[in-house]
Amino acid sequence: MKSHLGTRILQVVPTLLLVSIIVFGLQQLMPGDPALVLAGEERDPAVLAQIRAELWLDRPLPVQYFHWIGNVLHGDLGFSWRIRQPVAQLVLEKLPVTLQLGLMAFVIALSIGIPMGILSAVKKNTFWDYVANGVGLAGLSTPNFWLGIMLILLVSVKLGWLPPSGYVSLFEDWRQSLATTIMPAFVLGNAIAAVLMRHTRSAMLTALEQDYVRTARAKGLREYIVVLRHALRNALVPVVTLGALELGTLLSGAVLTEQVFSIPGFGKLIVDAVFNRDYPVVQGVVLVTATVYVALNLLADVLYVLINPKLRSA
């Protein structure tokens, strides 16, 4: 097990290195000269030369990359061209907001997806199975920004139950914080719930056909004990690992959800940066997101080994 984990951790290093090259390469796609973007109306060649020298744009590409990655390894993700703050500081300010939203969304996804998957598998080829599959497919096919807009229309505009937008920190007023984040969290969790439902159903169908389930039934155990204690415990192994991977997907989904609900998180940071042509922020956000995603992948692998008795003893 230790050697498997060691190999897996070692594989992360080249992956992250390549991710950094991709992120650095993004800047090269930018049309025109970044110094001109930064200089704005200023067209004085001396000023432009100074900007190029400050940003190392006058050096060869490999030198620029090693300078940039060296700074990144020291926690320096660059400096925002528009907000005039270090990118790392901006990321650290916004990340907790998105993490709160993401964790709430994940809890919602788990509490909808797993029970629906179990119901669908236990009641295979019945009305409940068709309903659960239909809901799952609809969840996968609904763009979350549209679902967000529809919920604002229904819950906030028509019924007036929840605020349509904004964000209050959990430490400021937890009730208001929940009121502002529950709807975006549901929107964000919706698609993940559908994915978890499909995986739980598939894993439960396999588990319910196993010999140990037949033995448990033959012993005369009640059906809910057979399902929850024997089948589900084994079926959850792949579902848990997939769940960890889906946490990374939440970061992607947060971009649109935060935009719809005007939540000042990580997603809104990248969208605002895109429109302000604040490329160091865009690069920083992509790099941090990818690193979090790689870490979650690794966590999923570790969890898979830890909760799978066959692999744990290997």
Place this chain on the structure above:
Amino acid sequence: MSATTAAPSARAAVAVVSQSPARLAWRRFCRRPAAVAGLVVVMLFIVVAAFAPLIAPVDPVKTSWSLIRKAPSWANWMGTDENGRDVLSRVIFGARASMLAGVISVTIAAGIGVPVGLLAGFAGGKVDAVISRIVDAMLACPFLILAIALAAFLGPSLQNAMIAIGVTAAPVFMRISRGATMDAATNEYVEAARALGNPPWRVAVRHILPNIVPPVMVQATLAIATAIIAEASLSFLGLGQQPPAPSWGSMLNSAQRFLTQAPWLAVFPGAAIFLAVLSFNLVGDGLRDALDPRAK
């Protein structure tokens, strides 16, 4: 009696044996009503997109100050928007942007992913190791965030959005093609082709490529659904189709500002995205079951 019953059953057996795998897959596909319904709706969207100028009641960019934010009526079935433009005509023309983005970005993704995946799976060794690490790195960047970053650096337009979505979706095709190639390469007919002295490229293109088409086809159908959502997302953020040209995503963006006064502006484009994506997902699921009956 046995002679008379044996002859038709033998004929039936011959008929079953002589059916091509494609025809058998099509039969299996047709046995799934949801998949067939999905295919019908997909065809409908394609027809609407292709013949939009003939189907749309009015010009989708024609503004009218007397028709600003009118609710759905007999004259304007889906109402009018903040500039007095007919929403139905814009939804019809929006289908064009979505279908185009879906098909072209998936063509780009498969065009990059399939040859590279085929090379990795067939060559193996160091080539495979290098390509696999690059694919891992690309998959590590969340799809939409990478697409947003690419679209931002390339500049906002439908064309750049399609390139961004295509490039971002390519690693999934690489991974699927690589796996399918490695699987197909173990077959006896591939060994026979090698033994006959065929050069490696010929073995890969003539003998392996046709056999990796089914999983690639399934992935392509499902990827079109993802690409339609991605294009709508980028247009919603202002990075895709630029106004006044209609797109479902950009229509939803402007609808947000008039939710209380004109809720219909948000309902119809969103419903169109949902229906198109649902249909492609149904077709993809149906294709997967038809092409690989063992998969659940």
